[in-house]
Amino acid sequence: MSNQSPESDSSESDAPEPYENLLDRYRRIAHLESGAGVLYWDQQVVMPEGGTPARGKQLAALSATTHEKLTDDAMADALDAAQDADLTAEQAANVREIRRRHDRNRSVPESLVEELTEHTSNSQRTWQEAKAEDDFDRFAPALERLRDLQVERAEAIDPDRPAYEVMYEDGEPYLPLERMAEIFEELKDALVPLIEWIEAEGDDLPSPFVAAGPHPDGNQRALSDAVLEVLGYPDEHGRLDESAHPFTSGNQYDARVTTRFKPEDPMDAFTATIHEFGHASYELGLPRDRFGEPLGASLSSGVHESQSRFWENHVGRTRPFWEGFLPTAKEHLDGVDDVTVDEAYAAVNAIYPDNRIRVEADELTYHLHIILRCELDRAFVEGDLSVDELPAAWNRKMEEYLGVTPDSDAEGVLQDIHWSSRFAAFQGYTIGSVLAAQLDHAMRQDIDDVDAKIREGDLEPLWDWMTEHVHRHGRRYPTDELVEEATGEPLTAEYFVDYVEGKFGDLYGL
Known part of the structure; x- marks a missing residue:
């Protein structure tokens, strides 16, 4: 098979400086999230069973760091500056997507992000054990807490809309x-x-x-x-x-x-x-x-x-x-x-x-x-x-x-x-x-x-x-x-x- 991941047909060599500054900030966030993905894969595939508590804290620390970088005032200023620059259609799309993530997450407390990530990591191990033992009662408290945390996050994002609708937009932002x-x-x-x-x-x-x-x-x-x-x-x-x-x-x-x-x-x-x-x-x-x-x-x-x-x-x-x-x-x-x-x-x-x-x-x-x-x-x-x-x-x-x-x-x-x-x-x-x-x-x-x-x-x-x-x-x-x-x-x-x-x-x- 030939290389299935082509180079983009556009060049950013002459991109406006505010836009480049924004991308520099965002790439750090994306790379941290990519690293967290490797930790998730490791947890599901090769991590020893006893590693769950540490993995939960590792992922929580990464999610808190990325959340802070995504939602801080420096990112807001960088977005405003890039928004006012003379952008190509592709550059404008990058800014639009970063803006959507920033605005969507800015009102979510960092402590909630950290708690939700750690609880999610721990819940996945609990689910595996509950399924293996055919014991829903073992998983129920973790599931209920996870639901409550997700609802709290959705209400922080948009308190005027149903939490379920807000959650749905995490995966499908553009299909009503x-x-x-x-x-x-x-x-x-x-x-x-x-x-x-x-x-x-x-x-x-x-x-x-x-x-x-x-x-x-x-x-x-x-x-x-x-x-x-x-x-x-x-x-x-x-x-x-x-x-x-x-x-x-x-x-x-x-x-x-x-x-x-x-x-x-x-x-x-x-x-x-x-x-x-x-x-x-x-x-x-x-x-x-x-x-x-x-x-x-x-x-x-x-x-x-x-x-x-x-x-x-x-x-x-x-x-x-x-x-x-x-x-x-x-x-x-x-x-x-x-x-x-x-x-x-x-x-x-x-x-x-x-x-x-x-x-x-x-x-x-x-x-x-x-x-x-x-x-x-x-x-x-x-x-x-x-x-x-x-x-x-x-x-x-x-x-x-x-x-x-x-x-x-x-x-x-x-x-x-x-x-x-x-x-x-x-x-x-x-x-x-x-x-x-x-x-x-x-x-x-x-x-x-x-x-x-x-x-x-x-x-x-x-x-x-x-x-x-x-x-x-x-x-x-x-x-x-x-x-x-x-x-x-x-x-x-x-x-x-x-x-x-x-x-x-x-x-x-x-």
Whole structure:
């Protein structure tokens, strides 16, 4: 794969002095935050279990320092001076994004930032232990305190708006919550009847990979390494590890991914690895000469998820991909020598409404998992649900939306890491799927025979297209403008609905 992180096509050599002074200040903040990201990765992947108390204080000290530098009077003066300078469009975008962060955080007390960071770090260890022991009561006090601290922070940012709405803007600053709700309703209208039809009338699609299990972790690790090689993940700028919950951490120089292995189904780790590669592709595609600037940072959680969902669903779950990759899968998995392309394709796309785990969910029912979480998330933040009521409320909604009840809190309310760190963030997963389908449609207008390239493992043109249309812009454009810049039209659920109705209609004989 060629270098996916291009140099910016603009020069800052003649930038106004006030602007350069502002960037000098901001880069220090960004680099401290980048360092904190490495500490977070270490905590999730290799840190010894007993290191949590020290790590919490390390991260808290870094967050307090960055908060102070971001919100002090010197930064305010630097912003005012840069705002009055004669700026290019890119320079103005950098100033706009720094201003947004400064204004948003200036009223948040430094002591609150420090306490919230330390509590978050400690809560993640508590969550891991509670999940392993299937003991929600162990996590409940930490979760309740984390909610209270996040609400306090949101009220400090803007006391005149609902705390949940303020929290949502941490991840989606430019896509209104009302628009997100409209998209959810469109998806409900399309997905619920499609899922009901498949359950009632669709063909049975058993997985030959599950039938051949269990599969040792070593074999699955080899399969994950092999698919990353096909995708073009560069060893010199990344690495693959295991963690309790798959995630990606890094920047345009160092983007690391994790996965986890489920012995009975190797496709779980396979799709998780591709998903996290998609996140890494975004980070690696950001312009390197903008490292430390808003123009060298990813835009939002929804745009980030569009990259992971594109590579997972529009590449890794396609028939052309399996036409090319199946021989490699057979090299690394035992008992699958007789599996056909049709069987492999069906196995990675079959829907399982009775599945209780979001990260193992199929492409359709996945969004019912997201809607469930968003509704509980909001009710908990707004005080309509107490922490003690969450497990039962979770189980009720699982039964309502998916027709199943978790057998334990570990596979129910405790299954996701997210509540140990943030709230109002699940919407990004669905926005990402919607945008991924729209980007896929636009890409196919520009690139000849995308399916042939996927089949042949010639994926560089796809990554290059994403870099050109999404990655290289960093935070230059707000979300709506970026979507129009990339696809020629506003964000719409139309392409996602058409895509899933066509794909799953064919797969299940609709």
